[in-house]
Amino acid sequence: MTEAKLPGKENFSEWYHELLKAGEIIDVRYPVKGMCVWYPFGFALRRNVYDLMRELLDPDHQETQFPLLIPETEFMKEAEHIKGFEDEVYWVTHGGTSPLEIKLALRPTSETAIYPIFKLWVRSHADLPLKIYQIVNTFRYETKHTRPLIRLREITSFKEAHTVHATWDEAAEQVEAALNIYAEFYRRLAIPFLFARRPSWDKFPGSDYSIALDTVMPDGRTLQIGTAHLLGTNFATTYGITFENEGGEQEFANQTCYGVSERCIAALISVHGDDKGLVLPWSVAPVQxxxxxxxxxxxxxxxxxxxxxxxxxxxxxxxxxxxxxxxxxxxxxxxxxxxxxxxxxxxxxxxxxxxxxxxxxxxxxxxxxxxxxxxxxxxxxxADLQEAMLARAQAFLASKVKDCETAEEARVQTAAGVARVAWCGSEECGHRIEEEVGAAVLGEPWRSSEKGERSCIVCGARTEKCALLARQY
Amino acid sequence: MTEAKLPGKENFSEWYHELLKAGEIIDVRYPVKGMCVWYPFGFALRRNVYDLMRELLDPDHQETQFPLLIPETEFMKEAEHIKGFEDEVYWVTHGGTSPLEIKLALRPTSETAIYPIFKLWVRSHADLPLKIYQIVNTFRYETKHTRPLIRLREITSFKEAHTVHATWDEAAEQVEAALNIYAEFYRRLAIPFLFARRPSWDKFPGSDYSIALDTVMPDGRTLQIGTAHLLGTNFATTYGITFENEGGEQEFANQTCYGVSERCIAALISVHGDDKGLVLPWSVAPVQxxxxxxxxxxxxxxxxxxxxxxxxxxxxxxxxxxxxxxxxxxxxxxxxxxxxxxxxxxxxxxxxxxxxxxxxxxxxxxxxxxxxxxxxxxxxxxADLQEAMLARAQAFLASKVKDCETAEEARVQTAAGVARVAWCGSEECGHRIEEEVGAAVLGEPWRSSEKGERSCIVCGARTEKCALLARQY
Structure with missing residues (x-):
């Protein structure tokens, strides 16, 4: 039992690192940077959290498992996708002392491992929709500063789902269904979040669009804790995933993918914890x-x-x-x-x-x-405690999001929170906003009921659109 | 739904491969040899089997997870261990386009990943015993013929347990406790097996001794479906795992490790299946x-x-x-x-x-x-069906094991079964037996009650010892 005294939560970064240790969540002393060990207590928490995820996915998905290693030849097929990952991929080049004929990538995410098999599994409209998921380790050679459970080189528990549909509309509906599942998942963890449609320059490489869930950390920076991507026919075209439609013709399939990593546990710790340590929701606490x-x-x-x-x-x-x-x-x-x-x-x-x-x-x-x-x-x-935790977290999040009229106002707000500004939606204005505010465009709020015409804070065009801005983990 | 007609089980190899497909267990069409994809039905079976394993381990072990990648420097520390694995290790040499300063091994098994951390976790006798396990993917660059679920390059579901004790005797007791757990595990899967103490030349690299569980496949070859190793202080000495004993002195800890891989599912399929397909025990059938x-x-x-x-x-x-x-x-x-x-x-x-x-x-x-x-x-x-399956499988196994008096007799017997011969226990005679019989020494029966002096079939020395011989998968 570690008996370290925690620094106050106002020193969020130190508090977080100390709590991972004192709360026996993960041990960061593994001799490779960005890779860490789950303490038994942390793993018990993780098991409960991922069992909850399984409970929510199982009624409409099937769990599977695909290989970790992806041949370079498959990995390189989808040009836009590989561009998004090529600097971050770990490569296996040797087996024993012999060089391999074809290098093998450690999956950064599994599209390129799974879709060549989907090509074999999907033959006709009767095979659709196909909805699978896996919970696996994935790898990113992060050159930036790594952070336990937040920015890891070995993502130890990536839950990724992949679905195949006959039409783009059905795939788009599946994205919404995925968001509903994630919303329920986080409701049960008492973690509030914002939905944002990521701007074009920050969507998943190879997707038509990406919707993300961001929560607000104690220091006001946001943490992306889930994403759902509409892939359309982009990957299907590359990997040849076609099906015979009811009219007997071959069509390219439409796809989605969506994922949640152990960042959900980083959020759980950060959102609820206090100066005395962890505060775990009843739903997943290893000891209730x-x-x-x-x-x-x-x-x-x-x-x-x-x-x-x-x-x-x-x-x-x-x-x-x-x-x-x-x-x-x-x-x-x-x-x-x-x-x-x-x-x-x-x-x-x-x-x-x-x-x-x-x-x-x-x-x-x-x-x-x-x-x-x-x-x-x-x-x-x-039950009351769980509700109180959610209400408290929601009040905190609400207090951290503010409408701003100018870039300067947004700059001040994003020092420790999320700013909402009018934005015409153009990529040019988006980049200008990021520069002037010194924060990232999380994207347009998704499923937001608030409407009302305002002027884009860059070009002045009248618009109902707006952008969420924040400094991100 | 695949509607392939199975070959008869007497053509075991073809039958097995067809059944993996027709029964939707795994798909072997992944574009890297020796790596395969779990079909949803196969994965549902796997989940039930590993949930059973967790149920048996959880009362006395804690689940954790350690990183996949092991720095070459840690990996190379235990000389005997590395000698056992060096030809089979996959190496990560690049992150993005940059060569890594220190190469990273994909774990073939996790001793060298876990024990540097055990050094940090174990301080005093009060921390002992420490008993953890993890269920992870591990890698072997197999140069021999690969076989689905039996000899894979990505072992998709290796359950490995690692324990630390104050004394060698306590560690030896833990080996027995592990064997009891595995015996119960296989009893619930209705799979009979033989316990054998592996000969010195086939024990786990770096161990004092290894006990294995072997089942007999339909063609009479044996399949190793579990092992438990007494490591003594060998690894503790290399990795500096010491504890303060009750007298206040530092001592090296004694360790064990034991594992079961997805071969348990290969056994499940092979032992029980028939010409009509899979025959799954009630305990783990995805559809009962x-x-x-x-x-x-x-x-x-x-x-x-x-x-x-x-x-x-x-x-x-x-x-x-x-x-x-x-x-x-x-x-x-x-x-x-x-x-x-x-x-x-x-x-x-x-x-x-x-x-x-x-x-x-x-x-x-x-x-x-x-x-x-x-x-x-x-x-x-x-309940009756489960018992009938076990009884049937036990009768088959019993029919496949025979006492043999000569090497020639053993040669005939091991063409399609297991031979038991008198063996003085010396390594020299052991090797001679392997040569003359053309089969492997599985080792001495462990926990066997049969005793009686006979003459070693090589040197003729009087001995109560004997060796189990078989052709192995």
């Missing part, structure tokens, strides 16, 4: 309830009741732990708060006499509840 | 029950009852499917038999009138059962 017996007299009886409680919780499907160690209660509280446990039960001899226990929620709320109705109380508090 | 409505009159009513049955089964936690397609019943039977579904329910209008349904087990047994007690009947038949 920790029981801390207060041991000063009637030790045996107190332990016995604590173990009974644990058994009752476990029987109800709650992930419960009991801390029977010799440490003082204060030290135990500290330790389990660091681990983000949503609810702590404190129980001592006097409580047992009175037939009660104390529930301490990770957000500070404390209440005494009867042992009789303990399970109902816990379920109620768990 | 398929309902085939016999639709000739009262179609709606028949479908309605079928759907009710499916809902009842699903509510009981049974993985059930219903085949509502327009195909003839015979075609449906064929299709689901190919997929290895343990129990088929046939139900038509006359059955409904009589309040019964027909249960057809994948092993050919058929019975009519009342709809009232359907669930109980299915559970009973499922």
């Amino acid at each position: 309830v920790v029981i801390v017996p207060i041991l000063f007299k009637d030790k045996e009886r107190t332990l016995e009741v604590s173990r009974e409680i644990k058994a009752r919780l476990a029987a109800a499907g709650i992930r419960a732990a009991i801390d029977e160690s010799d440490e003082r209660p204060g030290a135990k509280f500290y330790k389990w708060e660091m681990k983000g446990v949503p609810i702590r039960i404190e129980i001592g001899p006097r409580d047992i006499e009175n037939g009660v226990a104390v529930l301490a929620r990770r957000d500070g709320k404390k209440l005494t509840v009867p042992l009789d109705g303990l399970l109902a109380s816990i379920e109620e508090e768990a | 029950v398929v309902i085939v409505p016999i639709l000739f009159k009262d179609k709606e009513r028949t479908l309605e009852v079928s759907r009710e049955i499916k809902a009842r089964l699903a509510a009981a936690g049974i993985r059930a499917a219903i085949d509502e397609s327009d195909e003839r019943p015979g075609a449906k039977f064929y299709k689901w038999e190919m997929k290895g579904v343990p129990i088929r329910i046939e139900i038509g209008p006359r059955d409904i009138e009589n309040g019964v349904a027909v249960l057809a087990r994948r092993d050919g047994k058929k019975l009519t059962v009342p709809l009232d007690g359907l669930l109980a009947s299915i559970e009973e038949e499922a």
